[in-house]
Amino acid sequence: MHPLSDNPARPAGASPDRPGERELIDEADDPTAPSVGVGPHPRPWPDDPRLDPALLEHGDRRNVIDAYRYWRLDAIVADLDTRRxxxxxxxxxxxxxxxxxxxxxxxxxxxxxxxxxxxxxxxxxxxxxxxxxxxxxxxxxxxxxxxxxxxxxxxxxxxxxxxxxxxxxxxxxxxxxxxxxxxxxxxxxxxxxxxxxxxxxxxxxxxxxxxxxxxxxxxxxxxxxxxxxxxxxx
Missing domain, CATH: 3.40.1280.10 (SPOUT methyltransferase, trefoil knot domain)
Known part of the structure; x- marks a missing residue:
């Protein structure tokens, strides 16, 4: 694994050791990576203040457990804080x-x-x-x-x-x-x-x-x- 580099001569994800191959990178940086998470929530949406309208509208592709799907970030942190x-x-x-x-x-x-x-x-x-x-x-x-x-x-x-x-x-x-x-x-x-x-x-x-x-x-x-x-x- 290589440290992060700001070298503009190397394309994002390109491996300096194996030209033409790619390093493992974040899925958000790789449009060919398999889709994860869930898509838009069907309407009518649940009436829950913990839910994020943008995620309900567009889907939730974050790497979170199913119990936290569509939740706002601050709501997830608040719930985790109850059982740290x-x-x-x-x-x-x-x-x-x-x-x-x-x-x-x-x-x-x-x-x-x-x-x-x-x-x-x-x-x-x-x-x-x-x-x-x-x-x-x-x-x-x-x-x-x-x-x-x-x-x-x-x-x-x-x-x-x-x-x-x-x-x-x-x-x-x-x-x-x-x-x-x-x-x-x-x-x-x-x-x-x-x-x-x-x-x-x-x-x-x-x-x-x-x-x-x-x-x-x-x-x-x-x-x-x-x-x-x-x-x-x-």
């Missing part, structure tokens, strides 16, 4: 890591209370596939401000990295109100973040590679938390 899981997710953003979008998308799937971006305010949103619109995303310019925000909410920071002293995830007892903290791809968690975490967990591996992709590691860790603390969905 007490899980927070944090990502260090020092290198404009493309994994951040993937982690945000997974946090949406587990209906996390919040996502925290540490470091740079701007982050690579492509992998999120607009799921950040349904989440509460907070920016923290530095580690102390991030840790202070968690402490104020009674949330325990748990670092996820294969560092000395980490506990295997499968045997770890994660707190219900915790924040899973992930480092940038490559460098991993910084020493400052490690010092601020109440504990460290690692994912047991069985192959030759030293570490998992950060996006994959985040999905595994969130699922492990949900096995114990996750609330039923819609």
């Amino acid at each position: 899981n007490p899980l927070h997710v944090a990502i260090q953003n020092w290198e404009h890591d493309f994994n951040i979008g993937s982690i945000v998308r997974t946090a949406n799937a587990f209906n996390a209370t919040a996502v925290h971006i540490l470091g740079r305010r701007r982050w690579n949103r492509r992998g999120a596939m607009v799921t950040d619109r349904y989440l509460h995303v907070h920016h923290h310019p530095d580690v102390p401000s991030f840790l202070a925000a968690l402490a104020q909410q009674g949330v325990t920071p748990i670092g996820v990295d294969n560092l000395p002293g980490s506990v295997p995830l499968e045997s770890a007892e994660l707190p219900q109100r915790c924040c899973l903290v992930f480092g940038s791809e490559g460098p991993g968690l910084t020493d400052e973040v490690v010092r601020g975490c109440a504990g460290l967990v690692s994912i047991t591996q069985y192959g030759s590679t030293r570490s998992l992709n950060a996006g994959a590691a985040a999905a595994i860790a969130m699922y492990h938390w949900a096995l114990t603390w996750g609330r039923p969905g819609v």
Whole structure:
């Protein structure tokens, strides 16, 4: 997967490694992609203030569950807020890591209370596939401000990295109100973040590679938390 590029010489979706082929891109950018969602709602329309007249008129092609078809964005967020899981997710953003979008998308799937971006305010949103619109995303310019925000909410920071002293995830007892903290791809968690975490967990591996992709590691860790603390969905 390649980082985003503003190079005008390469057409949208074109692969720099395989000329003539296309990268996987957002369906909204590709008119040949299969249609998803539902078409216009038959009249008479339901009398429901949560519904968006424009979506009822033209159809709803968003990647949302059926229960939210035709709903306004703010109505979906308000409903999600009534049943958020007490899980927070944090990502260090020092290198404009493309994994951040993937982690945000997974946090949406587990209906996390919040996502925290540490470091740079701007982050690579492509992998999120607009799921950040349904989440509460907070920016923290530095580690102390991030840790202070968690402490104020009674949330325990748990670092996820294969560092000395980490506990295997499968045997770890994660707190219900915790924040899973992930480092940038490559460098991993910084020493400052490690010092601020109440504990460290690692994912047991069985192959030759030293570490998992950060996006994959985040999905595994969130699922492990949900096995114990996750609330039923819609």
